[in-house]
Amino acid sequence: MTQIIPIIIGAAALIIGILLGKFLFAKNTKKQIEEADQQAQKIISDAKTQAETLKKEKLLEARESFVQLKADHDKEALQRNQKLSEAENRLKQKEQSVNQKDQGIAKLIKDNEVIKENLTRQTEVVNIKRTELEKHQEEHIRRLEKVAGLSAEEAKAQLIESLKQEAHSQALSIQQEIIDDAKLRANKEARKLIIQTIQRTAAEQAIENAITVFNLESDEIKGSIIGREGRNIRAIEAATGVDLIVDDTPEAIILSSFDPLRREIARLSLQRLVTDGRIHPARIEEVVEKTRKQLEDQIIEIGERTVIELGIHGLHKELVRIVGKMRFRSSYGQNLLMHSREVANLCGIMAAELGMNAKLAKRAGLLHDIGKVPDEETELSHALLGMKLAEKYGENPAVCNAIGAHHDEVEMQYVISPIVQACDSMSGARPGARREIMQQYLQRIKDLENLALAYPGVEKAYAIQAGRELRVIVEADKVSDGDSDKLSFEIAQKIQTEMTYPGQIKVTVIREKRAVNMAR
Secondary structure, three states, X not given: OOOHHHHHHHHXXXXXXXXXXXXXXXXXXXXXXXXXXXXXXXXXXXHHHHHHHHHXXXXXXXXXXXXXXXXXXXXXXXXXXXXXXXXXXXXXXXXXXXXXXXXXXXXHHHHHHHHHHHHHHHHHXXXXXXXXXXXXXXXXXXXXXXXXXXXXXXXXXXXXXXXHHHHHHHHHHHHHHHHHXXXXXXXXXXXXXXXXXXXXXXXXXXXXXXXXXXXXXXXXXXXXXXXXXXXHHHHHHHHHOOEEEOOOOOOEEEEEOOOHHHHHHHHHHHHHHXXXXXXXXXXXXXXXXXXXXXXXXXXXXHHHHHHHHHOOOOOOHHHHHHHHHHHHOEEOOEEHHHHHHHHHHHHHHHHHHOOOOHHHHHHHHHHOOXXXXXXXXXXXXXXXXXXXXXXXXXXXXXXXXHHHHOOOOOXXXXXXXXXXXXHHHHHHHOOOOOOOOHHHHHHHHHHHHHHHHOOOOEXXXXXXXXXXXXXXXXXXXXXXXXXXXXXXXXXXHHHHHHOOOOOOOEEEEEEXXXXXXXXX
């Protein structure tokens, strides 16, 4: 029982607490509701006040906008009225100017009619005077024809013929002056061009011979080269086509052949045989064949190096081989490859100076003598053979024509052809380019002088400048100035037809009259 009472009391306290909490909550809620109503009423009254204020402001803004729009409209209307009035004024002015122009045009038409009438009357007067003038002119012509004894057409024809002859003579004189001036300028320019070209090219002297000297370490090796009963030397000569001359010359054997290529094969083969020490016919044939193949490779290498140094591209392989083969050919002691390189450089320089294709000219200059190194013997001249080879391997037609025409065997069809011919002559005729036997040289000099002395009136003749100029001194009493020109031409023509010489020969005829007295 005692335990239940505290429980009952606790429960009662709990119930009383709950009831008390509900009462307090209800009281607080009612108070909050009242406060919320008051705030709502206040917000509504504030909103009404703001709305009234905004309404008044908007009404004021609307009235101001209306007033502004009305003012703008009135202003635009005023401007439009002003423009309309200005347009009306301009129209009135235009009408007035048009009326004035109409009046002026009417006046001009009237004046033109008056002028036209005056012109008509003046034209009639002019026609009458012209008729009278024609009559007077006809009468005057009849009188002149009667006095001169010629008709007007005949006099006109004679006058035209005389004027034509005078004009023709003047034209011939002017033409001759132009030709003389052109020749003078052309000669000067040509000399200048050739001198510049030669000065810019360094050339070598002729050093090639028909023999090659093979040096030995001692004379004992000569026996091995000769072999038993001369079988080794015969085998070498048969394999290479070169004559071996073994004489008393110490430590040397002479290889003799007109073909430098064969001499080079023989020299290299001997060098290998002597170095190896095994010298017998079978070994000789083997070494010679191997040397020939290696020399063929060397020829191609020389050709390739040459075209690269000259800047020539796209050359056929066979032409490259022919170019390399020219290294072992010579003409009058002048190495053919060196000559062709020199001609190529001269052609390139001259073509560049003339504003032409320098590469094409170089190409033609290098290939102009390829006919001198044929693989097979032929009856064609080297120029024609070279042209056929160039055509065969697809060279430019201008290059082919330059090769064939550089000795005037075919007609020159391209501008580079005379350039190649001139450069070939320059390379072959320059001092030191070619070797000539002394006896032949002296005989040629003597023949030149005797040829000039055979003409009547020639007193003395001298071949100077290594036979490139012939000075002819004539007797002034027997040869006139006019005859001097004729004599110089005849001697030059005779030299050209009867003699063989490198380059060209200048013939100078000298006529001098001297009067000498002594004062004592």
